[in-house]
Amino acid sequence: MSVKNIEALIELIATLRGENGCPWDRKQIPKTMGVYLLEETYELLEAIQSGRPDEVREELGDVFFHILFIARLYEEKGHFDIGNVTRGITDKMIHRHPHVFGNETVSSEEEIRENWRKIKKREKNHFRQTSVLDSVPVHLPALMRAYRISERAAGTGFDWEDISGVMEKVEEEWAEFKSELKQGTASETKKNDIALELGDLLFTLVNVARFIRIHPDTALTDAIKKFETRFKYMEKTISDSGRDINTVSQNEMNELWEKAKKIEN
Template sequence: MADPRKPGQLRPIERLGALIETLRGENGCPWDKKQTPCTMARYLVEEVYELVDAITSGDPRAVCEEAGDVLFQLLFVINLFSESGKFTLADVVEKNVEKMIRRHPHVFGDVAANTPAKVSENWDKIKLQEKGGAEPLSVLSSIPQSLPALLRASMVSERAAKTGFDWDDISGVMAKTMEEWEEFSTEIHSPESESGGDKAAVEFGDILFTMVNVARFARIHAETALIRSIQKFEKRFTYMEEKSIATGRDFASLSKQEMHILWDEAKEKVG
């Protein structure tokens, strides 16, 4: 077995493979040897989200580190299947390369596709052919139920729009957003809502889903846009806490006016 501690002997991907084999080997790590594809799925998902955070932060060093973690988790899962004789890394690569070539006939063949929309249209047709030409029960049926709600909402709205079930332009969907807000505003002040009714929650969900469609028309990815906004808020709020501590006061003890002053300062200092 190759030694992963000696980089000069191996190519990068081989070194990572050797590391996994060592961890899974006879004298390896008890935790790593215990893992299965199902147990590793959770860690793969977690690492992917950490990579997304790094990408949206704009920090190349963080992206490099998190991309390495995702690659390690992915190769670990592939290695588990390879150990059981199901498939190898070479099989994974070959199958994917064949599929990508097949789905890019405008690059590797003589099919014309001069716009992203046409590429997407051809992609969907080729996927359907790969499945034997059988139409799915619904264009929404292949969207994973386990996706985060905002990401799943984006995929649902995109798939539905491809059938022609869509607003004519962004003005229409923005008007619908205002309509949904009015319905929510009415419901949240109703006696039923005050007594714990569920209708207000449903109306609020309608606002979020409609806003996802606004993002789609504006060519904004709702999930990553929200992540960036959350990160911005976290930076500003952390700045406020640190400034408060520097003056010897607990942040929660500040008055609303003092908090707003710090917030304006944070907007100026950290963006």
């Protein structure tokens, strides 16, 4: 890693924010840049999913630019600079890895995770929290937040003994969902009841993912990608025959879907 390249980027941001810089960059505040950072982070995740290193490199650059830009905004107000940020995270990571930088020994990944949770709990910023769940950001996407919430709760011992218990809970939640659904959606109250049961079912499935150490967001992303590939094949096949997909029968679409699955395999 070239320190000069990082320094050049920091200087570029200073120029953009300077008196003769860009009007758009000069008017930005942390809240506005935070929104852009979130967008860039999702683009980075998409690039990682694609498996194309060049795209990952480019998107990493975009994320890094926004991080340095936000740090610059706080530096201008006299709060901190990027040096404070890097020193802080370095000290924190050393503190949270006593089995690497200290004399502590660990025998498993689970022990490492447990030690991590204990160390975080003792840190200054976590003394203000009244619940172990408070460390999970409120604005995380629901699927990611569900995973982290269940993970934090399990860390206290509030968990199923094994995956069979979770699967039994899935069956229970599925039965309750179907029962609510049979009663119809005529009123807003019934729709809310159905929504709550669906939420319970989804949350339990997230716990299944946690037990088998597969992140539900990754699994769902892969499933969506698979669906898109098959559906686009179906669309193209129909379009190549000179027809519109809206005019094709359900039976023919099902046949094309099965064909797409065979080609995929």
